[in-house]
Amino acid sequence: MTNGRKGRRRLPILQRSIRYHRPRAPFCGIGYCTNCLVRTDQRLNVRACREGFPTEGIRSTSHAWPSPRHDLWGLLDLLFPRGIDTLRGFRRPAWAAPVYQRIVRSLAGYDTPERVAPPPVPRPPRVCSTDVLVIGSGTSGTAAVDELRTRGVDSVVVLDRDRAANDGAMPGRTTAIFLPPPIPRAAYPFRVLASEGSDRAVLVSSRRVIVATGGYDASLLFPGNDRPGVMTADGAFSFERAGLEPFRRAIAFGGGDRALEVVEKFGDRLIAVVAPGEIGPDLARAASDWAIPLYPRSLILGAGGRSRLRSIQIRARSFGPKQTLHADALVLAHRRIPHAQLFFQAGARMVWRSRIGGYLPAVDARGATSVPGLYAIGSGAGAVGPDASRESGRTAARALIEGAEPGVDLTPPASTEPFYEMQGYYRELLAEHEGFAKWIACPCEDILLRELRRASEAGYEGIEVIKRYTGLGTGLCQGRYCVPDAVLLLSIWEGRPPTEVGSITQRPPLVPTTLGQLAELEVPLSTPEASG
Secondary structure, eight states: OOGGGTTOEEOOOOEEOTTTOOEEOOOSSSSOSSTTEEEESSOSSEEGGGGTOOSSSEEEOTTSSBOSSSBGGGHHHHHOTTOOOTTTOSOSSGGGHHHHHHHHHHTSOSOOGGGSOOOOOOOOOEEEEEEEEEEOOSHHHHHHHHHHHHTTOOOEEEEOSSSOOOSTTSOTTEEEEEOOOOOTTOSSOEEEEEEETTTEEEEEEEEEEEEOOOEEEOOOOSTTTTSTTEEEHHHHHHHHHTTEEOOSSEEEEOSSHHHHHHHHHHGGGEEEEEOSSOOOHHHHHHHHHTTOOEEOSEEEEEEEOSSSOOEEEEEETTTOOEEEEEOSEEEEOSOEEEOOHHHHHHTOOEEEETTTTEEEEOOOTTOBOSSTTEEEOGGGGTOOSHHHHHHHHHHHHHHHHHTOOOOSOOOOOOOOSOOOOHHHHHHHHHHHOSSOTTOEEETTTTEEHHHHHHHHHTTOOSHHHHHHHHOTTOSTTTTTTTHHHHHHHHHHHHTSOHHHHOOOOOOSOSSOOOHHHHHHOOSOSSOGGGGO
């Protein structure tokens, strides 16, 4: 370990999964997954990464005993190697039904409210109106705001979940959680509900909305994919900034620009770069500078280790030889998926892109979506790289000022990323395994890949139906880390394109929100009278 890393804490095991009590360590680092949920003296289910991983005032969630690191309930994982059938099991003998019900209830929740102090009294909601609402203040969002103000548009409100307030038009650390379709003929067609911190609602009425929510690093399916040590590139960068040591010997998974960022940041701690497709020339040069071996066009077959990841087994695609790489982390940097939830809520037309294995809003060259007055910019609209993101923000701002309507050609811009198709990757991976052992398809709810396959074979089709039958996508991450891969697998099993497999219904709120915040609202969100 270099001197610059002395004194850093290893990534902690903060909790256990709710059904099998499998160990969980921080995964995404950006506050969307459930791998670092903790309790504080005042709140339940707090994401430790959003609090800077404090060492005082936090406790594990209540379903680990005596501690997340040494949890006796972890025996459930050993006693049920093929999974717990909570849909059709626990019925016989009839006299034991009350005991079964208590067990199932204990496996269905994240925490028990009576163990913490009541939350503080909510503050009054913040209500405002504006000509333009910008959601997200990253590269593209900042460029859009600068362009709008340069051209004389001063009535701009910016919402961002990470940045503190810097003027009266920017509420601090505020997350948009509901963007319903616009109200026809209303003075302010868009009414956006947001959450400021944990105790205040924000309701913004706007004539036009620019969404610059960006994207996130996707998950990956393989046996042992939920082991502590498997993390996204988002997480690796976040943990390093928080003063934690994310790993000592890691494998980067990806072949494009995102994997290049991982190599440039952690080159001295990487033992290999494994890619599902070809490896880009810039990444190859950077890895060569650190003498990091490259494994292009390779499958991740499984992870070794129980309490933490110890090794990764790989194989070259097209049935090449198997190899085992010993590492304490796998950094997922193979594809970034847009935060598309707000576009789904607003009723925008969405398109599937095989390059990323996910949905993008359909936009024209100016960033206009199929919903009049709603614009998509930055990586969330398909822009690649900071220069393209900035230009998309400026272009959308100019189009908004000119009152441009959506164009005819609503398609995402072309990408310069190395091409590979995730569906083909998974088709090869599935051919390698039979029965799927205990693959975790939905880490939030401990839904097994075996359960998805069984539901598909029983005739349940489409991701929304599968979600309702199995529970996949109903956890706190709202399907961000499980649904894209599930759509790819269902497409293979059902023999039809991902667009026909569909998407899950994006219901509000997009992130956990207290009922007190919602109860503060005195007017409904989607009636003409509410915006008069």
